Amino acid sequence: MDRRDRLIQEHRHDPYQARGKPREPSACPTCHAVFHDGRWQWSRPADDAHDLVCPACQRTAEGMPAGILVLAGDFHLAHRVEILGLIRSVEERETKQHPLKRIMQVSESGDELQVTTCEASLARSIGDAIHHAYKGDLDYHYPDDGGDVLRVHWER
Numbered sequence: 001m002d003r004r005d006r007l008i009q010e011h012r013h014d015p016y017q018a019r020g021k022p023r024e025p026s027a028c029p030t031c032h033a034v035f036h037d038g039r040w041q042w043s044r045p046a047d048d049a050h051d052l053v054c055p056a057c058q059r060t061a062e063g064m065p066a067g068i069l070v071l072a073g074d075f076h077l078a079h080r081v082e083i084l085g086l087i088r089s090v091e092e093r094e095t096k097q098h099p100l101k102r103i104m105q106v107s108e109s110g111d112e113l114q115v116t117t118c119e120a121s122l123a124r125s126i127g128d129a130i131h132h133a134y135k136g137d138l139d140y141h142y143p144d145d146g147g148d149v150l151r152v153h154w155e156r
């Protein structure tokens, strides 16, 4: 395991996941993900499912992303449509398996594109996919102040 992986492991604790153990079965009234067998999944909710807002919808409602990916440099501006397509295809692939791996928001300011995610690992997966497709420089880190938001930075 390299240093980067270890850093990410150490910060695994997610306050949104730790707000008490959900009763089963529960279903999120917002996105309809179901908590069953100890994890959130896409399935038909049982008739007796409890209402429970999932961590991804809680984060979205509170505007508290778990991961922030920033694309910098000129390359993404010239390949905007292609890169936005790649971002959405990674999200679609991940969300299908894991309901909480969702993009919260994609925004552009100046020459930076920012993608916020409801799970840190999705920001990382998107960064990895962009790096794999277009090379450039990729870096992940948690802020030095001990915050729990994963920052992924890509530049080309």
Ligand SMILES: [Zn+2]
Residues within 6 Å of the ligand: 028, 029, 030, 031, 032, 033, 053, 054, 055, 056, 057, 058
């Ligand atoms: Zn939800």
